Amino acid sequence: MVESVLLPAGSGSGSDSGELEAEQAFLTEARAALARMHLEVEERDVPLIGGEDNDERFTNEANERAKRQRTLALRDLPDVPLFFGRLDYEAGTIEEIDRIYIGRRHVHDGSGSPLVIDWRAPVSVPFYRATRSDRQRVLLRRRYGFSDVAELTGFEDEPLIGAGETDQADAFLRAEIERPRTGPMRDIVATIQPEQDDLVRAPLHPSVCVQGAPGTGKTAVGLHRVAYLLYTERERLSRGGVVIVGPNRSFLSYIRKVLPALGEVDVRQITIEELISQPATAVDExxxxxxxxxxxxxxxxxxxxxxHVVAPTEGILYSKGSQRFRVHDYQVADIVAALRESTRYAPGRDALAQRIAHAVLVLMEQRGESPDDRVQNAVARSKPVKALLDAVWPRVxxxxxxxxxxxxxxxxxxxxxxxxxxxxxxxxxxxxxxxxxxxxxxxxxxxxxxxxxxxxERSSGSLGHLVLDEAQDLSAMQLRALGRRCRTGSVTVLGDLAQATSPWAAGPWERVLGHLDKTDALVVELDRGFRVPDQIINFAARLLPRIAPTLGVPRGVRTVADALSIVETSEASFTDALVSACQSALTGQGSVALIAADNQITQLYDALTAAGLQPALLGTTEDEMDTTRLVCVPATLAKGLEFDSVIVAEPTQIATAEPQGLQRLYVVLTRAVSSLQVIHAEPLPALLS
Structure with missing residues (x-):
């Protein structure tokens, strides 16, 4: 059985109230210890090597950078709980410790004894994996409830010994998922499920590809996997770096606070256009x-x-004093043919010059001379050789x-x-x-x-790890460009083939991984939707036979009362109905999104503004979701985002706005964590009717 103590902080009576107060006192102690750790790093002098040598200056700069990153990682974020779980072990399981608190980072007291254990540490694994049949020496698992300002509000105990069944604390999971949200995405470190944990803790190699239905937490899995890999492979990954590539800046703004909350502040989160770093100045048909x-x-x-490489029509005649040395055209042709099969273009041109020069040196040796490397380089740079290169293998x-x-x-x-x-x-x-x-x-x-x-000419260097989110929309040429930047590193590919909306999408995951040159990657499917209510998933899944017939129907693990409503209205009262729906949603808690076709959203934004609702319009600034609970979202920017309540305007207009309109509509219909309201004056698409 699961025993819950879910009380307002400071209320209750008896032993439950006393234990809650004890936990609150421990939280205060842990926060004070973290503040001390932060101050110690902030006040620590960076050792300077001295001197003017470039290497020494580089080392000093590296030390300064490491200090800044460590200082940032130890900040106590006021809206992030310091710990979220506790494990009570059998006596003697861990040396001198039978109870550990599990949190987003390691915290120790003044003597070095741990107060909070990092969730990524091996000793924390049973928090996510232990069951009654495999309890891994755990006696009791405790989960904590916190308010949005990280105030401890209660706890929930799950004994793993004794009689009775357990529901694996589903009530806690549900409460955490349904906790009202505003602003950017939160981490899910307190609610990671076993199948998600398998992916988070998968080794660096081979690469991993996650096919995830809406609400399965694939983005969160990818972000937490980055945090885990940096914990276990930090030195190895620091050489090449870690990069997260998202579909657009709005999406990256939405996920930007997850890794800092987990203590990782040195991961680049960019779009593919920013990674390639050459701005476009034209638009294609x-x-x-x-x-x-x-x-x-x-x-x-x-x-x-x-x-551009052509067969030679003549050889070269190289003069040295009174001596003449001829390399015939058929000899040059043989050299060119061999190089074409074994090198890139620019190194091949350089190698051609050297091989022709070597052929000349062979002729010199046959006449009794003893040329060295300096002579060969002089021949390679000579006018006859350069003229031949420009004719046969021109520089481009x-x-x-x-x-x-x-x-x-x-x-x-x-x-x-x-x-x-x-x-x-x-x-x-x-x-x-x-x-x-x-x-x-x-x-x-x-x-x-x-x-x-x-x-x-082959580019040098390779990223240590690359995360591609919403990868189902990437083209073959985009994937090839990304793969080149991670030749020796590993990748985490995240996406859902049913949500592929770009006309150039590469196709099945095997093809995607082939373009990335990661054909050995492990492909795993997540099909349990934790975050989208079952009624909403089932409604959106009516589109799957048309848009992704090879995929199974995802399963929702939550049923939420009144999660789905469909409202038909007249064209004359359509805008009024949307305004009313947004006003009603705002009387509750959490974030609210109005999603419509791109060519409609500005007009609807103006209508909500005229009604005094003060919405934000996604895509205009980078912090739209930080400033208001109500956001107007163009359908093309909805992918990857989540909101407590979603109002979808005119699904048919979304479905007919582009060739992959039904896929876009599937994305839009699966953005709600608690409730979805569909408002339409036009008839719904046939698959949804």
Whole structure:
């Protein structure tokens, strides 16, 4: 059985009230200890090596940076509970300790004895894994309830010995999930479930791909996995760094506080455009954007680049004093053919010069000379060799190659033989730039330039770990660019194929992982929706036979009274109905979102503003969700977000706004944690009727 003490802080009587007061006193002690740890680091002098040597200055800067990061990690966040659980072990399980408090970071007293144990430590694992049949020497598991200002409000005990059944503290899980939220996403460290914990604590290699239905916590799993890996592999990951790539800035703003709450403050969270770091200055037509994102473009670019290497029509004649040394054209052709099969473009050009020079040195040795490396380098830099290089293996830039490809129909036809004539016509620029130096590049072009850059000369370095959230929307060329930045590192891929809304989505996970060059990754499916009520999941799942027929129907573990309501209204009273629904939702607690098609949302935002509701409009600033409980959300920005209450306006307009409109509607319908209200004047899509 589960025994609960859920009392307002300071209330109650008898032993329960006394124990709650004791827990509150321990919380106060732990917070004071954390404040002391923070102060000790803040006041600690950074050891300076001295001198003006560059390495010494670098070391000093590294020490300063490490101090700043440690200081940030030890901040006591006022709205984040310091601990959330307790384990009572059998005597002797842990040396000199039979009871541990589990929290978001390690806290010790003045003598070094632990007060709170980091949730990532091995000794904390039974909090998530222990059961009555496998209790791992745990006698009792306690979970704590906190208010939004991290005030201890109660606790819930789950004995793992003795008679009786246990419901695994489902009531606590439900209460924590349904706790009203405002602002950015919260961590789920107190409610991680066993199947989520398996993924969070999976080793760094092989990579992991999570197919997660709405509400299964895949984003949270990915973020907590980053925190866990930094705990277990910090030194290894610090060399390459960890990066989280999200679909847009609104999504990244939503998740930005999770890792700092877990004590990790040095993880970059960016979009793919920011990672590649070359801004787009042009916009493609939809068909051109889709074709440029196609995996076939990788072969097109390779053929276009290597077409610049041609067969030599003559050899070289190198003069040294009165001596003449000739390397014939067939010898050069053999060297070129061998290099084409074994190197990238730029190193191949350099290697061609050296091999021709070596052939000249062989001729010199045959005449009794003893040339050394200096002579070979002089030959490689000589005018005859340079002239041959420029004729046979010319120096090119990515921009030169792509400009020619997109502006020269004949060149494109030679390189893109597996594209149809109509597709090639769509790829060609309507008004080509006069030269590559004046060309304007679209977002898709920048990915092609990135591919060409790597074909010309391999980039150095690799990230230690890369997290791709909402990865089902990434194109083949985006995935290839990301994979190049994590060649030797590992990845965590998060997404839901049913929520793929981009016209260039790469497809099944096996294909996604192939483009990333991580074919050994473990693919795992999460299908238990903890965060979206069962009624809402079942309603949205009516779309699955059309949008993702190969996926099973997800299961909701919670049923919430009145979670789903569908309101049909007239066109004349449609806006009034939306305003009324938002006003009603705001009488409760937590966040409220009005989601509509992109071409409708501004008008509805204006209507709510005119009614005095003071909504925010997502996508206009980075902290929209921090400033108000009511947010107007364009359908294209809803992915990955959660709100307590969601009002969806005109589902049919969302479904018909784009080719993947039904997938977009599936995303929109699964954003609510407590209640979803659908308001429409137009008939609902047939699958939802």
């Amino acid at each position: 939809p068909t051109a954007a889709r074709l440029k994102s196609d995996a076939r473009m990788a072969a097109v670019l390779r053929r276009a680049l290597w077409s 830039t990515p921009e030169q190659v792509l400009h020619r490809l997109l502006s020269d129909a004949e060149f494109l036809a030679q390189a893109a033989g597996d594209f149809s004539e109509e597709e090639r016509a769509a790829l060609l620029w309507r008004k080509p730039a006069r030269s590559w130096k004046s060309a304007k590049w679209s977002a898709a072009d920048i990915l092609l330039l990135d591919e060409l850059t790597d074909l010309i």
